[in-house]
Amino acid sequence: MxxxxxxxxxxxxxxxxxxxxxxxxxxxxxxxxxxxxxPIPWVYVVLTGGLxxxxxxxxxxxxxxFRPDRELxxxxxxxxxxxxxxxxxxxxxxxxxxxxxxxxxAVVAVAITLGNIVFCSMLGYAxxxxxxxxxxxxxxxxxxxxxxxxxxxxxxxxxxxxxxGLVNTLPGLIFPFLAGPFGVFLMRQFxxxxxxxxxxxxxxxxxxxxxxxxxxxxxxxxxxxATLGILTFLTSWNMFLWPLVVAQSEERYTLPVALAIYAxxxxxxxxxxxxxxxxxxxxxxxxxxxxxxxxxxxxxxMTGIK
Amino acid sequence: MTTLTASTSESSTLRPSRRRPDRGRxxxxxxxxxxxxxxxxxxxxxxxGPVVASFLMSFTDLTARDVRNPLSVEPVGLDNYAKLLSDxxxxxxxxNTAYFVVIGVPLTMGLALAVAVGLNSGITRLTTFFRxxxxxxxxxxxxxxxxxWRFLLQPDSGIVNTLLGYVGVEGPSWLRSETWAMPSxxxxxxxxxxxxxxxxxxxxxxxxxxxMHEAASIDGAGAWNRFRYITAPMLRPTLLFxxxxxxxxxxxxxxxxxVMTRGGPLDKTLSTAYYTYNxxxxxxxSYASAMAxxxxxxxxxxxxxxxxxxxxxx
Numbered sequence: 120m121x122x123x124x125x126x127x128x129x130x131x132x133x134x135x136x137x138x139x140x141x142x143x144x145x146x147x148x149x150x151x152x153x154x155x156x157x158p159i160p161w162v163y164v165v166l167t168g169g170l171x172x173x174x175x176x177x178x179x180x181x182x183x184x185f186r187p188d189r190e191l192x193x194x195x196x197x198x199x200x201x202x203x204x205x206x207x208x209x210x211x212x213x214x215x216x217x218x219x220x221x222x223x224x225a226v227v228a229v230a231i232t233l234g235n236i237v238f239c240s241m242l243g244y245a246x247x248x249x250x251x252x253x254x255x256x257x258x259x260x261x262x263x264x265x266x267x268x269x270x271x272x273x274x275x276x277x278x279x280x281x282x283x284g285l286v287n288t289l290p291g292l293i294f295p296f297l298a299g300p301f302g303v304f305l306m307r308q309f310x311x312x313x314x315x316x317x318x319x320x321x322x323x324x325x326x327x328x329x330x331x332x333x334x335x336x337x338x339x340x341x342x343x344x345a346t347l348g349i350l351t352f353l354t355s356w357n358m359f360l361w362p363l364v365v366a367q368s369e370e371r372y373t374l375p376v377a378l379a380i381y382a383x384x385x386x387x388x389x390x391x392x393x394x395x396x397x398x399x400x401x402x403x404x405x406x407x408x409x410x411x412x413x414x415x416x417x418x419x420x421m422t423g424i425k
Numbered sequence: 426m427t428t429l430t431a432s433t434s435e436s437s438t439l440r441p442s443r444r445r446p447d448r449g450r451x452x453x454x455x456x457x458x459x460x461x462x463x464x465x466x467x468x469x470x471x472x473x474g475p476v477v478a479s480f481l482m483s484f485t486d487l488t489a490r491d492v493r494n495p496l497s498v499e500p501v502g503l504d505n506y507a508k509l510l511s512d513x514x515x516x517x518x519x520x521n522t523a524y525f526v527v528i529g530v531p532l533t534m535g536l537a538l539a540v541a542v543g544l545n546s547g548i549t550r551l552t553t554f555f556r557x558x559x560x561x562x563x564x565x566x567x568x569x570x571x572x573x574w575r576f577l578l579q580p581d582s583g584i585v586n587t588l589l590g591y592v593g594v595e596g597p598s599w600l601r602s603e604t605w606a607m608p609s610x611x612x613x614x615x616x617x618x619x620x621x622x623x624x625x626x627x628x629x630x631x632x633x634x635x636x637m638h639e640a641a642s643i644d645g646a647g648a649w650n651r652f653r654y655i656t657a658p659m660l661r662p663t664l665l666f667x668x669x670x671x672x673x674x675x676x677x678x679x680x681x682x683x684v685m686t687r688g689g690p691l692d693k694t695l696s697t698a699y700y701t702y703n704x705x706x707x708x709x710x711s712y713a714s715a716m717a718x719x720x721x722x723x724x725x726x727x728x729x730x731x732x733x734x735x736x737x738x739x
Contacts, residue, residue: 162543163551169540170558173616177561179584180573195587234467242464250450251457257465264472268677268724270698271717272475274710275482279475281492298467322449328456357566359680360702375568379684382572390576397569408564412557 177401183394184208191390207395215392216369217377217399224373225403227292227362228355234297235351236344242298243306244332248318258307261300269360277364287367296355302347309343310336349411356404374400483715489708498711505715515716517692518700524607525614525696526675533615533671534664537622542652544623545630556627559620567617571684574613575600600686606694610681618674622667629663630656665735669728676724 183191185203190196211217245251246258276295277286285291313336321331337344362373372380378396483505485498509515544555562570577585578599586596599609633656641651679698682688688695688703695703697720704713 162546162548166540166543166548166551166555170555173562173620174558176570176573176577176616177565179577180569183576192582194581195590196582196584238464238467241460245457245460249453249457249460251454251461254457257461260473261468264468264476266673266725266728267472267476268673268698268717268721270677270679270701271479271714271721272472273479273701273717274705274714275475275478276471277705278478278487278492278495278710279470282495294467295471298464298471300468300472303464328452328460332460353564357564357568359566359568364705375566378566378572379568379680382568382575382684383687390579393572394576397566397572400566400569404564404566405561408560409557 180394180397183391184398186391186394188389188391207391208399210392211395211399215377215381217374217396219370220372220374220377221399223289223292223366223371224356224375226289227358227373228352230289230293231296231355232348232351234293235299235302236348238298239302239347240306240337240340240344241332242303243310244336246303246307247310248313248315248336249328258303261303265300265304273360273364276361280365286365287371288365289371291365292362292371292373295361296358299351302351305347306340306343309340313339345411349407352407353404357400479714480718482711483718485711487711487714489710491710501711505712506719508712509715509719514692514695515697515700518695518697521607521693521695522676522678522697525611525678526672528608529611529614529675530668530672532611533619534622534667536615537619537667538626538664540619540623541626541630542656544627556624559623561620562617563620565617567680568684570613570617571681574609575685578609601690603690603693606686606690610678610685610694613685614675614678614681618671622671625667625670626660626663629660633659661735665731668735669731672727672731673724676720676727 182198182200184207185205186200187202187204187206190201242257242261246254280286280291280295283291285294317335317339318331321335326334357375358373359375359379362376363379366372366376369377374396378393378400381396382393482498484500484502486501486504487495487498491498540559544552577583580586580596580598580601583596583599585599589596597605599605637655638651641655646654677698678696679702682694682696682699683702686694688699697716701713701716701720704716
């Protein structure tokens with residue numbers, strides 16, 4: 120069901136893109152939509168209460184990451200750290216090898232994102248704009264695998280990757296996810312809305328198929344590519360089950376794997392350190408999410424227009 | 426099959442707008458395959474192949490020892506599936522998964538719907554702020570979320586029990602209690618996933634024409650009745666989509682118990698996906714595959730049933 124990270128029972132499926140596709144068409148219709156004739160204060164109260172519940176744990180995590188060991192078991196806990204320290208972060212990056220984990224995670228996520236952008240847009244173009252035998256079968260097959268749970272392909276995938284000698288390598292984390300079905304679906308939908316005349320005109324002018332794709336179609340697809348890129352990046356950054364199995368030695372860990380390993384088992388670390396580790400995992404994702412949100416919304420709006 | 430699709434492409438070339446010299450058409454066919462090739466090669470090797478292999482594997486006795494030579498295994502028919510039926514731990518895992526889904530899906534959907542209705546009720550300020558805030562847990566690594574929640578739920582020094590203490594309630598040791606471990610995981614999952622549904626439901630709510638609400642208001646319909654008779658029916662496709670996606674995700678839950686409870690206490694939070702992972706860890710590859718396929722079939726059936734029950738009745 121998930122794109123790039125199939126063997127993930129993750130709930131953040133990149134299907135997340137689908138609903139927002141319609142979101143923005145009547146965007147800000149909140150203003151005009153009817154509820155009560157005048158804005159209702161209690162709605163704000165309830166929503167703000169909910170927001171506190173949703174954001175509260177993140178705040179607690181951030182505060183916890185600055186607490187020294189001895190402050191973690193104090194009953195009752197103080198709201199602000201009494202004796203704030205950066206020791207937890209120092210330990211992460213000096214004693215433990217979070218720099219390596221961070222780099223691994225980034226390499227894997229970026230590679231998977233680029234792969235999906237290239238391969239999904241190519242197949243998406245073929246399915247949306249070119250006529251060739253077998254097209255429908257291919258689309259049906261790709262769409263059909265959207266529903267297959269990751270755990271189903273997990274075992275044979277591991278056997279395969281073992282035989283390719285890719286266990287405990289970064290390519291072993293990347294290859295299985297370079298071509299996910301969701302991206303094909305998204306790109307095909309978007310490209311179908313582009314006028315055929317563009318392509319016909321380019322052909323008349325003597326442009327080759329690759330040139331048409333590269334110089335005419337792709338630039339028009341920027342919004343869809345941005346949507347695909349951000350969703351794939353987020354999912355790959357957070358991917359867990361597969362790296363847990365394939366990244367077997369510490370120098371191959373990704374951030375979620377390292378955090379999970381330090382949270383359980385023999386290598387268990389204290390909570391302050393785990394909170395700091397969580398902050399490190401979340402920050403880049405948060406940055407990507409906040410910075411690209413505008414781009415993302417824009418892409419959604421354009422997909423919605425059709 | 427090929428001839429069939431070939432003939433469709435044939436007929437489409439007959440349409441006037443598609444009329445092009447034969448050479449151009451051949452060029453298009455070649456281009457089509459070349460554009461499709463890179464994706465399809467990867468997809469065949471890493472997705473379609475494994476889906477088929479997993480199915481075949483579940484009828485063999487493949488274990489970790491056969492990894493280098495996976496074709497040397499013996500067929501065992503339905504033995505793995507028969508073993509599942511008499512495996513008490515699998516029964517417990519299946520029950521836990523059902524528990525998680527049956528309580529978790531409606532809870533998550535209900536909360537998300539309430540928030541979406543609130544966001545759509547005419548408020549104009551802070552909407553972006555709310556949306557980002559509610560969406561934040563969705564984009565966060567589930568491992569980080571689980572680690573933080575474990576910290577929140579600590580029996581003595583955790584913030585949850587501290588706050589409960591202020592109102593005179595002595596909170597349990599949430600994650601070590603056979604009774605409370607699963608509800609804790611459900612609460613955390615609802616917390617994490619509702620933002621995604623809020624976005625979906627909001628999109629659905631915005632398609633409900635405001636004129637209908639205005640007309641109903643003039644006729645004297647109250648807020649609840651307008652929701653019940655106008656919004657809810659028009660929202661059915663959106664609710665269906667949200668329900669199916671959430672359920673598919675929840676049926677596969679794994680990281681939450683993995684990080685927070687390790688499936689305990691006494692397997693009370695062991696999920697089907699987690700048990701499958703454990704069997705894989707023990708080297709029982711074919712048994713794990715059989716289990717995964719059972720989960721797949723359940724997902725397919727439940728999805729189908731949901732579509733039948735809630736889909737277009739017209």
